[in-house]
């Protein structure tokens with residue numbers, strides 16, 4: 001694809017994204033239904049809440065009416081008894097009002113927080129089910145932001161807005177009824193100013209929602225940058241090759257945009273509230289003027305004027321809140337939609353409804369005519385979580401073209417070949433981190449697509465090329481596959497992985513924290529830790545992807561021996577650049593450009609004089625005479641160096 005057309009694609013994508021967000025401004029019935037679904041488990045509390053809100057609204061109307069009675073009692077010259085009784089009643093109402101107010105707040109925050117919990121766990125569970133392809137594309141920060149900011153935004157719809165809407169609506173209707181009962185003329189006049197702000201309120205709401213969505217985008221961009229740059233590897237990279245000043249500037253730009261939006265939405269809101277306050281003050285003037293006029297003519301008693309004016313302030317306040325509730329609901333819906341967007345991602349790899357477990361006993365591994373391409377962005381992820389994904393046209397190109405091989409139970413199959421040939425891809429297919437496009441991967445004669453993920457996890461153990469450790473203790477990292485492993489087992493695994501001495505020498509032993517991604521350990525120590533983890537897992541199928549590549553030759557030989565011992569009788573697939581590690585394999589497969597070009601034992605392949613023999617020659621011979629010697633003695637320094645050269649794609653014959 002040319003640069004030009006790539007740009008066109010990018011613009012089209014961006015245009016589409018912008019358009020969909022414009023559409024999302026409208027309240028979608030589907031979203032509403034889903035929100036209701038989420039609220040359903042809390043309907044009991046919601047009902048109590050609504051009842052309380054009605055009680056509160058009735059109380060709110062009662063006080064102004066009683067105040068009017070007091071004024072009338074004074075004007076009519078009634079006994080103090082009447083005034084006292086009325087004021088006591090007002091006091092009781094105030095106390096009851098406070099109590100119900102507290103209860104209601106308790107209820108609404110309860111419902112709101114419970115909703116946060118529901119949404120969060122739903123998102124977490126769902127994201128955990130996503131295939132690896134999703135994580136290779138998604139920006140962690142953007143995801144975390146969905147879990148934090150957007151979930152809270154969505155919750156606000158319930159705890160604040162919904163409660164506001166219910167009680168305000170009830171208050172509004174009751175107040176209006178009472179006011180009209182006292183004087184419909186004054187009520188009508190006082191409300192004439194109403195449309196002046198109800199109409200702009202709609203526009204204001206849309207604008208605020210847009211600002212909100214923009215802010216959410218920037219917030220997510222900020223946390224994306226932070227999670228990526230503030231990880232140990234990210235920070236190292238920035239220190240070595242990055243431009244901290246540029247990074248800071250970029251961050252500052254994003255943060256500044258959030259600030260600008262914050263100021264703008266605060267201003268929009270303030271202008272709105274000020275306008276409302278003004279209108280209600282003007283309406284109050286109307287009540288005093290017109291009410292005074294009627295009272296002077298004896299058509300209205302003074303108490304009614306007081307009651308009306310008090311009621312009016314109670315009328316405009318729910319109106320104000322209802323108008324801004326629209327805004328809040330809109331932004332809450334934006335948040336809901338951003339959360340639902342994640343929940344709607346279809347996990348590509350899921351247990352089939354009739355999935356069975358991996359058969360018991362030793363397991364054969366088989367790939368038959370496997371074709372595979374890494375899934376393209378639109379299949380696995382969300383553009384808004386990738387940030388740059390819309391530009392990515394990669395994926396969809398076959399990485400494996402008709403790969404077939406079989407590892408009988410207990411056999412060791414080795415994969416060798418140049419970098420990028422597809423070895424790690426094959427390994428990931430066996431563990432069903434991806435699904436094949438055609439052909440099949442079988443474990444114990446069963447297609448992996450018909451097996452449960454849990455049983456595959458239990459049967460297949462893999463040490464990946466970039467062995468990962470959690471920021472946790474040595475023990476926690478090792479017992480990950482089997483949390484109930486005893487200390488003895490852990491120490492046993494550590495000594496097999498040649499790590500016992502190191503861990504013993506650490507001040508906190510097994511409880512030593514390994515640091516972000518294990519960065520407080522050396523590369524080789526990290527790798528041996530992942531091997532110890534594999535030994536604890538005791539899988540029936542073992543996949544080693546360059547598992548001992550970062551060890552020196554002596555430790556490598558030792559760890560290999562330990563692995564060989566521990567993995568006896570287990571089916572294994574071993575990937576290695578250093579051919580010395582795979583000599584003992586039952587079958588060696590030479591993978592080149594996504595196909596298997598040669599297969600056989602070490603001796604057969606050497607005798608065949610093909611690609612393997614060539615790889616072997618460049619790795620082990622500095623001069624032809626030393627070839628036999630080096631091959632016999634294991635890896636030499638020169639051998640490892642040329643292996644390293646081969647692994648980064650340098651023509652080893654030059655090295």
Ligand SMILES: Nc1ncnc2c1ncn2[C@@H]1O[C@H](COP(=O)(O)OP(=O)(O)OP(=O)(O)O)[C@@H](O)[C@H]1O
Nearest residue numbers: 136374395399418419420421422423424425426465
């Ligand atoms: N997640 C991915 N998405 C798209 N393409 C990928 C992905 N991972 C790997 N590839 C591509 O697939 C091809 C095979 O990669 P693979 O990791 O299987 O190679 P390898 O044989 O393990 O190489 P190495 O020896 O360097 O580890 C490469 O061209 C690589 O760029």
Ligand SMILES: [Mg+2]
Nearest residue numbers: 423424425465
């Ligand atoms: Mg690899």
